[in-house]
Amino acid sequence: MSAHISNVRPKPDEVLKKIADYATGYTVKSTEAFETARYCLIDTLGCGFEAQEYPACNKLLGPVVRGTVVPNGARVPGTQFQLDPVQAAFNIGAMIRWLDFNDTWLAAEWGHPSDNLGGILAAADWLSRTAIAEGKKPLTMRDVLAAMIKAHEIQGVLALENSFNKVGLDHVVLVKVASTAVVAHMIGCSYDEVINAVSLAWVDGQSLRTYRHAPNTGSRKSWAAGDATSRAVRLALIAKTGEMGYPSVLTAKTWGFYDVLFKGKPFRFQRPFGSYVMENVLFKISFPAEFHSQTAVECAMQIHAELKKLKRTAEDIKRITIRTHEAAIRIIDKRGPLNNPADRDHCIQYMVAVPILFGRLTAGDYEDAIAKDKRIDALRDKIVCREDRRFTKDYHDPAKRSIANALTVEFKDGTKLPEIVCEYPIGHKRRRKEGMPVLVEKFKVNLARRFPAKQQKAILELCLDPARLEKTPVNEFVDLMVI
Numbered sequence: 001m002s003a004h005i006s007n008v009r010p011k012p013d014e015v016l017k018k019i020a021d022y023a024t025g026y027t028v029k030s031t032e033a034f035e036t037a038r039y040c041l042i043d044t045l046g047c048g049f050e051a052q053e054y055p056a057c058n059k060l061l062g063p064v065v066r067g068t069v070v071p072n073g074a075r076v077p078g079t080q081f082q083l084d085p086v087q088a089a090f091n092i093g094a095m096i097r098w099l100d101f102n103d104t105w106l107a108a109e110w111g112h113p114s115d116n117l118g119g120i121l122a123a124a125d126w127l128s129r130t131a132i133a134e135g136k137k138p139l140t141m142r143d144v145l146a147a148m149i150k151a152h153e154i155q156g157v158l159a160l161e162n163s164f165n166k167v168g169l170d171h172v173v174l175v176k177v178a179s180t181a182v183v184a185h186m187i188g189c190s191y192d193e194v195i196n197a198v199s200l201a202w203v204d205g206q207s208l209r210t211y212r213h214a215p216n217t218g219s220r221k222s223w224a225a226g227d228a229t230s231r232a233v234r235l236a237l238i239a240k241t242g243e244m245g246y247p248s249v250l251t252a253k254t255w256g257f258y259d260v261l262f263k264g265k266p267f268r269f270q271r272p273f274g275s276y277v278m279e280n281v282l283f284k285i286s287f288p289a290e291f292h293s294q295t296a297v298e299c300a301m302q303i304h305a306e307l308k309k310l311k312r313t314a315e316d317i318k319r320i321t322i323r324t325h326e327a328a329i330r331i332i333d334k335r336g337p338l339n340n341p342a343d344r345d346h347c348i349q350y351m352v353a354v355p356i357l358f359g360r361l362t363a364g365d366y367e368d369a370i371a372k373d374k375r376i377d378a379l380r381d382k383i384v385c386r387e388d389r390r391f392t393k394d395y396h397d398p399a400k401r402s403i404a405n406a407l408t409v410e411f412k413d414g415t416k417l418p419e420i421v422c423e424y425p426i427g428h429k430r431r432r433k434e435g436m437p438v439l440v441e442k443f444k445v446n447l448a449r450r451f452p453a454k455q456q457k458a459i460l461e462l463c464l465d466p467a468r469l470e471k472t473p474v475n476e477f478v479d480l481m482v483i
Helices: 014-025 031-051 085-097 113-133 141-161 172-186 191-203 220-240 257-261 276-280 291-310 326-332 348-358 374-380 389-396 429-450 453-463 466-471 474-479
Strands: 317-324 383-387 405-411 420-422
Touching (some): 031 141, 031 466, 085 113, 085 220, 113 220, 113 474, 141 276, 141 466, 141 474, 172 191, 172 220, 291 317, 291 405, 326 348
Parallel strands (some): 317 383
Antiparallel strands (some): 405 420
């Protein structure tokens, strides 16, 4: 007995066409999107410069074969490496994601759309250096900003209604898809080749989320996006050779993505592709912490100040209750031992305990030297999370997109502090006026980590001059950040 299966090659899935139409045909006109993209660019690179202070990150940077230098290759900011665009994308992607300090998008799926900068900047720099060597015009930074806006949009709109984490897949699948689409267009793929490239991204093996969750939480979560965006560059280059794609990669019965990995459900779309995601993206400005905890950390900093004023300590605390949203409980409500920095920056109890104790939360606070302080675990044990359904509803509401947390401190003598509530973190669109000056200060600090004063000044002045930045050839921009 056999079932008849048609071998007629189908037309491309509608989702593939939707992505390709946008990547190849949409012109970004939003002034707000370009302005936000500029802030996103400097913040993302700054996160990478801070990460370069950590040996665990640096050991992964450089060529696959030590000593390799690629003529006209892409340069890795903050280093002397000049690499092929695939490996450069991995380097840039890994360093900007390492400390969990770049931008964030929260929806049914969450993620960090600026992860796509790894592939975008590497491809743009390589293309520009190659063009100059051939006597042609290089790409400009406006091209990079436009590609960032498109990658943000593809990743973010797909994330609005489709939860990959609930089927055990990591959100970097969306980095791979978004980077593939925009890089394929950047390198000159035809419309059909862009569709082929995006189909290759969906048919590719997808990362499991297990490296983000107990009991396996580990440092792969810091380079997974670099891996995804570099894989995207590779797939785009493969498609440009004329290699075939897989038109029903999503919808094919039994063997397609929906049936194999998405429980048979098709993707849902809340809105068409435009520039919504970049305009509404969330920035991690003050704390290198998983975003669902950002408002909790802001509350914890206020608690630290209040304890100091009252001349009380953490030892006086009986319990801290965190009123929060469902996603925070699912991802970062964590008990038991924390085995490494990657474990700690995904534990809301840890991220609240440290600022209450010390009045700060920095990347260094996740390292073993700080984590061994027994007061942290003692306070962690006193912190409990409770879901507030209104917070969960407002988290998903496209008109609000809040990330609310509320903390109540109870003392052993029976007294309490008034509940401290924070619904929108400083990196939220509703706090742009307040947040962007602080973001620029963060960038200044990160520039000072890698560059001498004269170089810092040149980079900063260019980045704060929108018109001049947009006209700057990509290779000249990147050359400013070579050590």
